[in-house]
Amino acid sequence: MFSYKEEFKKSFVTRMERKGMEKTAELAYETLWEMTQEWIQKRWNRTNQLYRDNNEKKLYYFSIEFLIGRVLGQNLINLNFYDTVKEGLDELGLQLSEIEELETEPGLGNGGLGRLAACFVDSLASLGLPGHGYGLRYKGGLFTQHFVNGYQTEQPTQWIQQEHNVDIRREELAVDISYYGEIQVVMGLDGLKVNVENPEWVKAIPYDMPVVGANGGTVNTLRLWQAEVSDRPFPGREDYAVYEHETAKITDRLYPDDSLEAGKILRLKQQYFLCSASLQTILNNRSFSIEALPENAAIQINDTHPALAIPELMRLLIDDHALSWDQAWDITTRTISYTNHTILEEAMGKWDSRLIQSLLPRIYLIIEEIDRRFKKSLQQQELDEEALHKLSIIENGTIKMAVLAVVGSYKVNGVAKLHTEILKKREMKELNEQFPNKFHNKTNGITHRRWLLKANHELSGLITEAIGPRWIKEPERLSELHYFAQNHSFLQDFQAIKSLKKEHLIHHLQRNQNVVVDPDSIFDIHIKRFHGYKRQLMNILHIQMLYDRIKRDPTYRPYPRTFFFGGKAAPSYHFAKQVIKMINTVASKVNSDPLARKHLHVVFVENYNVTQAEYLIPAADVSEQISTASKEASGTGNMKLMMNGALTIGTFDGANVEIFEEVGQENAFVFGMRAEQVMQYEKEKSYNPKEIIDSDSEIAQLMEELIKGEWTDGKNNVDFIVGQLMEDSDPYFVLKDFRSYSKAHEQILKAYAHPEKWAEMCVKNIAASGIFSSDRTIQQYSNDVWHLTKIPSIY
Ligand code: GLS
CATH class of the missing domain: 3.40.50.2000 (Glycogen Phosphorylase B;)
Known part of the structure; x- marks a missing residue:
C-alpha cells in the first residue's frame, strides 16, 4: 500500500529500471498501469471474499x-492515490497528465x-x-x-x-x-x-x-x-x-x-x-x-x-x-x-x-x-x-x-x-x-468523482477549501456553497479556475485540432449525440442569424462568444450528418470573416468522447440543453455542466425541469414550449412552420439563405434540412421555439456583462447540483427497487 510518495517513487523507479529501457512516457504508463492493477487486485480479492462471506x-x-x-486516472482518484502519484511523478520529471493521455x-x-x-x-x-x-x-x-x-x-x-x-x-x-x-x-x-x-x-x-x-x-x-x-x-x-x-x-x-x-x-x-x-x-x-x-x-x-x-x-x-x-x-x-x-x-x-x-x-x-x-x-x-x-x-x-x-x-x-x-x-x-x-x-445522476474530482481537480480543491472535504462523500453537502455565492474572494477564485480550465481546453484543442480560441470569450457549449430532437440545428441557425445581424447592423457588436459543438451522428442518420456538415460550413464562413470573427467563433470538436468531455465541461460558461420539450428523457450532460458552474440555456425538458427547480429559474435561461404544448400540437397536427416564416422577417431571411445554399457548399447539401423544416412541418419545432431561444441568448449577454453576478449564478448552480450525483440515484434504486445491504470494505 502506497500512502507515501517516497515509497511510491522508490518502487516506481525500481520497476522502470527492471524494464531496462529509457524513461519514456510509454514505459511510465506501463509501469504505473501495472502498479495500479496490483493495488486494485488486493482490494478486489478482499471485496470478493467479503461478498462470499456475507x-x-x-x-x-x-x-x-x-x-x-x-480508467487509469479515475482509478487513482478513487484509490485516493492521485495526488501522491502526481507529486511523486513530478519529482521524477514525469507528468501524470501526459501519461494519462496515452490510454485509449x-x-x-x-x-x-x-x-x-x-x-x-x-x-x-x-x-x-x-x-x-x-x-x-x-x-x-x-x-x-x-x-x-x-x-x-x-x-x-x-x-x-x-x-x-x-x-x-x-x-x-x-x-x-x-x-x-x-x-x-x-x-x-x-x-x-x-x-x-x-x-x-x-x-x-x-x-x-x-x-x-x-x-x-x-x-x-x-x-x-x-x-x-x-x-x-x-x-x-x-x-x-x-x-x-x-x-x-x-x-x-x-x-x-x-x-x-x-x-x-x-x-x-x-x-x-x-x-x-x-x-x-x-x-x-x-x-x-x-x-x-x-x-x-x-x-x-x-x-x-x-x-x-x-x-x-x-x-x-x-x-x-x-x-x-x-x-x-x-x-x-x-x-x-x-x-x-x-x-x-x-x-x-x-x-x-x-x-x-x-x-x-x-x-x-x-x-x-x-x-x-x-x-x-x-x-x-x-x-x-x-x-x-x-x-x-x-x-x-x-x-x-x-x-x-x-x-x-x-x-x-x-x-x-x-x-x-x-x-x-x-x-x-x-x-x-x-x-x-x-x-x-x-431521476438520473452523474458521478461527481469523474465530473468534478477528476475532470475539475482545481474546482474540487476550491470547494474543499471552502466547505471542507465532507461533500466528497456526501455530495448533497455542495449546498453549503450557498454561503459563498456572494463571497467576493470565493467568486474571484472561481473565476480564476474557470479561466484556467478554459486555458486547458484551448491548449488541448490547439494540440489536437490546431484551432486557436479567445480565452476571454463566452464559452457556449453544445455537446451530445446528433439527433433532430436535440436541435443542434436551432443553435447553428441562431449563429447564422447573429452573423447576418453583425453584417447588417453596424451598431450590433456583441461581446465575443465561442460556440462549441461536439457529437457524433449515427452513420445511417442522413439528416444529422447534414447538420454536422452545415455546422462545419457555417464555422468556416464565420471564422474566416474578419468582422464577424471578432464577435463569433464556431468550433466543432472532432470525435467527441468522454475524454473530450472532461476538457470541455469544466471550461463551459453556457450549457446548451435545448431539446424539444418531451423528447429528452433526462439528459445527463446538463447535470455535468451545471456541477462545473455552467449556466443552462434550456427548455422544460427531461431533467432540465428539475435543474431549474433546484437552482431557481433566475439562475438559468429558460425558453421554449412546454411538453404539454408540444404534445398538443403533435396530437392536433396543428403546427404550421410557414406561419412563423411569414410573420418573422429575420427567420424568413434565414430560410431563404438556406434554400439558396449560402450556408453550405451548395444547395444539395441542405436538402434534408430544408425538407424537414418546411415539407416535413418542422417536427422538432425548431422555428417555433427559435424566437424565444434567441431572446434567451440576449439575456445571457446581459447577464455576462456583470461578471461578479454571473459568477454568483454559477456558484449557485454548483451548490444546487449535489442532488444530481448518481450516489443519490443509486441509493434510491437500492432503497425502492433492489433492497441491497451495504457491505463496506475497508482496506
Ligand atoms: C437516453 C436518453 O435519450 C437521455 O435523455 C437519457 O439521459 C439517457 C440516460 O437515461 O438515456 N436514451 C437513449 O436511448 N440514449 C440516451 O442517452
Whole structure:
C-alpha cells in the first residue's frame, strides 16, 4: 500500500529500471498501469471474499453499453492515490497528465445511456453496495469521427491493447449460448419437455474489469462477454471458417445508434448473448436454492436491449431447473426490473417475430406464452381496441420489447420526473393502469468523482477549501456553497479556475485540432449525440442569424462568444450528418470573416468522447440543453455542466425541469414550449412552420439563405434540412421555439456583462447540483427497487 510518495517513487523507479529501457512516457504508463492493477487486485480479492462471506443480495446491472472512459486516472482518484502519484511523478520529471493521455478510451457506448451505466457502477462501488455490471466486450468501440470537407467520416476504434488490458479473461467461467435449432417436444420424467435440437453453439468468455469505489474500499466487477467458437459439435460447424467468422462478429462492434433502432439480426444476437451468458453465470455460481433467486439477486435491465433476459430466465428455470411455468414466472417477475430511457418511437425496441422465431425458437415460444397468458388475464375487462393494442406484446408480426419488459418486471422506472409522468399518463398509460404500483421515477445522476474530482481537480480543491472535504462523500453537502455565492474572494477564485480550465481546453484543442480560441470569450457549449430532437440545428441557425445581424447592423457588436459543438451522428442518420456538415460550413464562413470573427467563433470538436468531455465541461460558461420539450428523457450532460458552474440555456425538458427547480429559474435561461404544448400540437397536427416564416422577417431571411445554399457548399447539401423544416412541418419545432431561444441568448449577454453576478449564478448552480450525483440515484434504486445491504470494505 502506497500512502507515501517516497515509497511510491522508490518502487516506481525500481520497476522502470527492471524494464531496462529509457524513461519514456510509454514505459511510465506501463509501469504505473501495472502498479495500479496490483493495488486494485488486493482490494478486489478482499471485496470478493467479503461478498462470499456475507452472502447478501446482489444487483446485476445488464446493459448493452458501458461508456466508462479512460480508467487509469479515475482509478487513482478513487484509490485516493492521485495526488501522491502526481507529486511523486513530478519529482521524477514525469507528468501524470501526459501519461494519462496515452490510454485509449474504451468507447463501449454511444452516449447518455452508456455513460449512465458507467456512472452507476462507480456509485455502486463507492457506496459499498454489492452490484456488478454485465455488458459486452466489443472489439471495436464507437467509431472515431473525422471531418473531411466538413462531412463526418467514421473509422473503427480498436481499444483493446494486447499489452495492458483493463480487463482479465476468465476462461473458467465460460458458458455456451445457443442460436437457431429445431423445437422438439419430448416426454421427460416429469411430463412433456421442450428441447431444441441441432442448435448453433457459441462460447461466451467473460472478461472482468475492476470497478474501484471511492477510497479504494469496495472493488466491484464489470463483466464483459466476448464471443468465441464453442467446443461443442453441431451440424454446420463443419464449415469452420464461416462459423468462426460469424461468431467473431457477435462482439466485433458496438452499434453506433443512440435513441434510434437498428433492427438487425446481429444486434438481436448480441442482446441474447448478453442476457443468456449473464443469467447462466448468475445461476451457475449461486450459493442459494433456485427458488430463493429474488431474495438473493436483483437484475436491472437498462432499457429494452436486455429485455430478452425475461424469456431467457424463464427458459433456464423451466428447461434446465425443471420448475413449473407459474413458479418460473413468479421468480422472474420478482427478480427483474426495467428502466425506460426514451419515448421516441424509433428507439422503442421492436422485432420482427419471424426473426426471433428463427434465431431463438425456444425464446419465441416463451414470449408467445407470456403474451397469451397476459392477454387472457385482460379478458375480464372491457378494453377498447387502442388499449388492447398498447397492451399486446406480439402484434401483427412484431414483438414489442418495451411491453414485454413492463409485463415481466416487478418495477419500471423513467429517468426524470417529467419523463416518468409522460410514461405513466401517455406512452404507457394502459400498462400503468394494469400495474399501478410498478411505475416509479428515478431521476438520473452523474458521478461527481469523474465530473468534478477528476475532470475539475482545481474546482474540487476550491470547494474543499471552502466547505471542507465532507461533500466528497456526501455530495448533497455542495449546498453549503450557498454561503459563498456572494463571497467576493470565493467568486474571484472561481473565476480564476474557470479561466484556467478554459486555458486547458484551448491548449488541448490547439494540440489536437490546431484551432486557436479567445480565452476571454463566452464559452457556449453544445455537446451530445446528433439527433433532430436535440436541435443542434436551432443553435447553428441562431449563429447564422447573429452573423447576418453583425453584417447588417453596424451598431450590433456583441461581446465575443465561442460556440462549441461536439457529437457524433449515427452513420445511417442522413439528416444529422447534414447538420454536422452545415455546422462545419457555417464555422468556416464565420471564422474566416474578419468582422464577424471578432464577435463569433464556431468550433466543432472532432470525435467527441468522454475524454473530450472532461476538457470541455469544466471550461463551459453556457450549457446548451435545448431539446424539444418531451423528447429528452433526462439528459445527463446538463447535470455535468451545471456541477462545473455552467449556466443552462434550456427548455422544460427531461431533467432540465428539475435543474431549474433546484437552482431557481433566475439562475438559468429558460425558453421554449412546454411538453404539454408540444404534445398538443403533435396530437392536433396543428403546427404550421410557414406561419412563423411569414410573420418573422429575420427567420424568413434565414430560410431563404438556406434554400439558396449560402450556408453550405451548395444547395444539395441542405436538402434534408430544408425538407424537414418546411415539407416535413418542422417536427422538432425548431422555428417555433427559435424566437424565444434567441431572446434567451440576449439575456445571457446581459447577464455576462456583470461578471461578479454571473459568477454568483454559477456558484449557485454548483451548490444546487449535489442532488444530481448518481450516489443519490443509486441509493434510491437500492432503497425502492433492489433492497441491497451495504457491505463496506475497508482496506
Ligand atoms: C437516453 C436518453 O435519450 C437521455 O435523455 C437519457 O439521459 C439517457 C440516460 O437515461 O438515456 N436514451 C437513449 O436511448 N440514449 C440516451 O442517452
